[in-house]
Amino acid sequence: MVSIWRACAYLLLLAAALLFFAPAAFMLIGSLKPDAQVLAEAGRLQAFLPGDISLQNYHDVFVRVAFGRYLGNSLFITVCVVVFGLLVNALAGYALARLEWRGRRLLLAAILAILIIPLEAIAVPLFYELSLLGWRDSYLVQIAPFIANAFSVYLFYSFFLGLPREFEDAARIDGAGSLRIFFYIIVPNSRPAFATVAILTFLTQWSAFLWPLLVTSSERVRPLPLAIANFYTLPPLQWGDIFAFGSMMVAPVLMVFLLLQRWFVRGIAATGLKD
């Protein structure tokens, strides 16, 4: 009886997994097929089977748009936000979790309050502010506002609270100051938190659309999400090319996730975000 229930559960889970996996598989397989075949097979099982496979669509993407440029822009912006974000937010989280200073609780409360404000709500005033600084249509305008992040600070803060204080006490007695404690003791023991913040920041930044649309106007600094939106409207409409574009856009995200996944899962569990 139990095994029947278990089999049913597995079937249900398998069906759900296939359902989620199907669009990605459709895109990946479609990107390798000629355009006519993609359209003809849409809605049928053949769409998931390899047919007349080639890398022609990928070649076409590079010919039709400056894909390399967009990819470079996206990588540069995202890596900058992730790297500086890890440093700034982890230091802020550490200061809030461990150091004693005036106004600490107030700032923590403010950060919690900021957590619930979406970018859309502050996009326009932020746009004006950065326009006044003359930052429009630059890398800086896409990087600087997203380095400090309330969610990341809070995630680091809650992770650091859970680290045993004795490590820091021991390091202090061993002669280390706050910064050395942070880099020698805290950082190496907080890999799950760093991986979690890195992945979440990477995902958010990699798929950022609204903000780059508001603040950029030239191809020179535009990231991939804007480029794929334009690519849809670029005649002639070629589904195979669009799939190839999409596949290449997803690849870095998958790579980052696979690289950090081991720590990411632990990070989510350790910070109590998953329940």
Place this chain on the structure above:
Amino acid sequence: MADIEFRHISKCYPDGSEALVDFNLAVADGELMVLVGPSGCGKSTSLRLLAGLDTPSSGELLLGDRRINDLSPRQRKLAMVFQNYALYPHMSVYANLAFPLKMAGLSRAAIKHRVQDVAGVLELGEFLKRKPGQLSGGQRQRVAMGRALVREPHAFLLDEPLSNLDAKLRVQIRSEIAALQRRLHATMIYVTHDQVEAMTLGARVAVLHQGRLQQVGVPQALYDRPANLFVAGFIGSPGMNLFPARVRSGRDGLILQCEGFALPVPEDAATQQLLAPHAGEAVWVGVRPEGLALGSSVAAGPVASISAIEVLGYERLVYLDASWAPEQRLCARVGMQAPLQSGEMVGIEIDCSALHLFHQKGQAIAHWTLPPAGYIP
């Protein structure tokens, strides 16, 4: 090494709780001082204040003749061993031992030399490449000691360093620590909640309770002449038996009137003079478990019923319920010969040559010895 002094140290927390109250203690250069007390008594707080991990609310900390209140932990040059060792889990044993030296800015060669020296002393040579997670409890404890040793500090502060080890290993490492302390002639403050550890280890023992220093002295003095009821009950395993009495004038001077019987007081002038101001007062009489003997006669003197018997192999601890000791279950240390049974009524012989007398509020009034004498009818 250097001597250490706590001078009128108090520590209050923002919520108003007091961890230490007017704590005064001097530890001589090269001395092993044990701080003992139940959990929450302020013993760990005193170490943290000394190490610079916390700041005292008032008072002075002296290292040598230098005030160290305002120095950072690094400047104090004190080494500390923590209860759970606090070894850095991501570093190898070598890196753990090298960390304080690296922070002090020593050259790579000097670090290697010192680490290998200490690893040799503590027999850690073969574990240098392992991570703390791959070591047994005893090995981790030795690494923690090594990390303290490697710095050549002014003094060692040990915060319950053996409490995570099993009983056998604890005894072994305890004697290793004592031997190491003697060999290095190191000033060492050792915190523990285990009074047996305190008695066996310390040249001097300081007993703390509720943030207040109760008594400082060599172990035998604490056992023979406890300063108050807390020390009497805490030091010794099991602790001292206590029962109420009243100081009363008898035919030949003062006596201690208990419920149903009376105990003699030494007739010498000094004792009589010492007790005279307490005539008529209610007091506590204390006697160690070895000062209670079980007699067969229940006709004269105090009686009690046996509530439990613990057999230790070479002797027995007999726990007794008695109407004349309502506050506490009494304990007698007796030999293995006489047959005894739970529930049995037995006569109690109190060894009057080793009695302790405490004021109702807890302070000791007198500890005396006198030739054994019978009960006064």
